[in-house]
């Protein structure tokens with residue numbers, strides 16, 4: 612199982628992005644399991660009643676790194692686990708546990724300096740680096756920033772991207788726009804990722820060899 616951890620310091624769009632990313636990966640033929648590592652349980656509720664073509668397991672536990680690998684169903688060994696992690700300002704124990712296992716950490720970040728400050732105040736970089744000694748390879752997980760909920764035509768996108776890259780962060784070229792289509796993601800809503808920016812995101816991940 613290849614684990615993608617969607618993290619952020621505070622509420623930014625992680626559950627929305629997890630849902631769409633899960634669909635985009637599934638539509639590309641990958642076997643997907645969603646993991647809801649947030650006590651508020653949005654992700655698992657959204658999928659309730661079989662609205663999604665993949666399961667979402669509740670996994671808001673500080674023992675994520677121990678329990679989840681033992682519960683991977685047969686046939687999903689080469690699959691992708693998309694983990695919606697409760698925001699790190701308030702869910703540090705669960706977040707650290709998921710990051711101990713994550714193959715790819717995605718920082719879901721609106722392109723505003725305010726959100727960048729929240730990331731630095733956590734501080735996010737240290738939070739991710741601190742799990743390194745607890746991982747099999749003793750390295751921090753590969754980390755990429757996904758700019759999301761980006762208002763149209765805002766010059767801050769470029770400014771935030773340059774700032775983050777200067778700070779040494781990897782930043783996806785693909786940006787998730789703030790649009791009604793994504794805002795409307797909710798319990799039971801159907802998602803078709805084909806033709807959406809999340810399909811482009813999977814293409815970018817594949818081109819950058821971030822996925823197995």
Ligand SMILES: Nc1ncnc2c1ncn2[C@@H]1O[C@H](COP(=O)(O)OP(=O)(O)OP(=O)(O)O)[C@@H](O)[C@H]1O
Pocket residue numbers: 619621622623624625626627628649651653697698759760761787788789790791793794795796
């Ligand atoms: N790309 C987008 N365009 C417009 N609205 C969005 C977008 N992404 C998320 N939203 C809206 O922003 C709000 C927060 O999104 P979401 O619940 O996905 O964030 P979250 O990081 O999971 O929050 P929390 O940490 O509280 O669980 C929701 O109202 C959602 O509809």
Ligand SMILES: [Mg+2]
Pocket residue numbers: 625626627649653695
């Ligand atoms: Mg959420």
